Amino acid sequence: MDLLDRVLFLFKQKDWREVLELNKVECEVVTRKLLWVWPSESNLKLIKNTVNEFGLNGVISIGCGCGLFEWLLQEYSGLPVIGYEVNKEWWMSKYCNPHFIELNFPSLPPTEDILDPSYALLFCYFNNGPAFRDYVNCYNGDLIFIIGPGEGAGRHTDPEPFKPEFGGSKWTLCELQEVRDTKDFIAAYVREK
Ligand SMILES: C[S@@+](CC[C@H](N)C(=O)[O-])C[C@H]1O[C@@H](n2cnc3c(N)ncnc32)[C@H](O)[C@@H]1O
Structure with missing residues (x-):
């Protein structure tokens, strides 16, 4: 069974723990089709605990791709995770990867009503600085x-976890954790009051 089939099989079984175990897979090309960052349980714990500490209700992931990371987070934490993407035509075509959460396609530029303030925002391997700042605004x-x-x-x-350019608002780093030993990092920023 190839990696995608294995993930789909485990997804159907709701076996998120076994999907996490697949993070040892060597083949970058295949894994990047599914997700850029294959988290550990302690990575998911950090996100869950931080969201709970701030008394928030869930997570909105911007540029979630096929949503595998988001599904893992949702299953692990019990928090709702909402996914936003662009390019609806591609994501609804028969050529794209399967989706692991429902994908939403907001009209752009974004407006306040699509970003519930009782949810945290997540940008995982986002690659569009101006769009990042539009969402933050x-x-x-x-x-x-x-x-x-x-x-x-x-x-x-873009943004980078250590030197994000937020635009007009001010944010302070409050949590930081490496994703396993990958040199990828999860950084959490809190708004300066
Ligand atoms: C490198 S991929 C990362 C996908 C996924 N988060 C991951 O870590 O595997 C960046 C994603 O951001 C999406 N994206 C780019 N600009 C966006 C925008 N303005 N709003 C929402 N998503 C956007 C792209 O379509 C792409 O799927």
Whole structure:
């Protein structure tokens, strides 16, 4: 069984723990089709605990791709995770990967009504700085997760987890954790009051 079939089989069984175990898979090309960051249980715990600490109701993931990371987070934490993507035609076509959560396609530029302030925002391997700032400008909540490569990883995201450019609003780093030993990091930022 190839990796995608294995993940789909486990997804249907709702066996998120076994999907997490597949993080040892070596083949980057295949895994990147599914997700850029294959989390550990302690990575999911960090997100869950931080969301709970801030008394928030869930997570909105911007640029969630096929939503496998989001499904894992949802199953692990019990928190609702809402996924936003662009390019509806592609994601609804027969050529794309299966989706692991429902995908939503907001009209752009984003507006306040699509970003419930009682949810944290998540940007995992997001790659569009101006769009990131558009979302942040419309968000009235207090917690943003950024997942991306640390220095020396040889990969690039915009925003980067350590030097995000938020635009007009001010945010402080409150949590940081490496994704296993990948040189990718989860950074949580809280709004400065
Ligand atoms: C490198 S992929 C990361 C996908 C997924 N988060 C992951 O970690 O596997 C970046 C994703 O951001 C999406 N994206 C780019 N601009 C966007 C925007 N303005 N709003 C929502 N999603 C966007 C792309 O379609 C793409 O799926």
